[in-house]
Amino acid sequence: MVIWRERKTVLALAWKFLRDKYQGTFLGILWALITPALLGLVISFIFTRIARMDLPRFPLFVISGLFPWMYFSLTLQESCSSLLDSSSLVHSFGISLPLIPFSRSLANFLNFLLGFFLFYPFFIYFRPPVLLLLPLLLGVLFLFFLLTTGIGFLLAWSNVFYRDVVHLISLLLLFWFWITPVFYPLSLIPVPYRNWLFLNPLTPFMLSFQALLYEGKLPSLLIIFLLTLYTLIFYSLGRITFARKLKELKKRI
Secondary structure, three states: OHHHHOHHHHHHHHHHHHHHHHOOOOOHHHHHHHHHHHHHHHHHHHHHHHOOOOOOOHHHHHHHHHHHHHHHHHHHHHHHHHHHHOHHHHHHHOOOOOHHHHHHHHHHHHHHHHHHHHOHHHHHHHOHHHHHHHHHHHHHHHHHHHHHHHHHHHHHHHHHHOOOHHHHHHHHHHHHHHOOOOOOOHHHOOHHHHHHHHHOOOHHHHHHHHHHHHHOOOOOHHHHHHHHHHHHHHHHHHHHHHHHOHHHHHHHO
16 A cells, blocks of 8 residues: 555655644644634534523533544645645655645644644543543544545545535535534434434544543444444545546646
């Protein structure tokens, strides 16, 4: 597998993308913590003070899903244009094309983990069993990375052939956010509509993060099965279609 074979290049690219993201900023990588934290506080204020969401420690509930969502949405947006934006790297250094979207996703994932685990002690403080569930949390995070990367592969090659994809994904993510249980518990959704939400590959992941972090308990076996199945489907689909388009991609970039 080219990604494993050229893992040193992957790490170097991920570090470059991560460094470029905050180059010239005063707060630097602290933005990985500040942005989702502020957004989480705003959402919490609206839904506790205005919409009257009756859920204890609601900010922690929101943060447990909001951090993963921001990694997911940012990676999908950046993956769309990753190949075209990195054409000079490909031509100048002969970097294999699959390394580009994979490294983008990895850079965002490392950025996400930094902010995510800075909040982790708060979850442990309110729910001590959360600490015992850390190994399973790391496993779910790894699968979430693979799912996101797989969809990123799909978008990366699609945008080279169809330049509207980068604009379409911005609109799709707006809709996707509202049908993903990031800031509301699934129990609030009426049963007939609730079942439809499980067609969303992010739903089992968000429910797992909420269970492992906010509730301090294990997700159900059905949830674990679904998130594993979605990961296998989308990562395999992304890698296989990318490999099949590789020759044409080299001509177009």
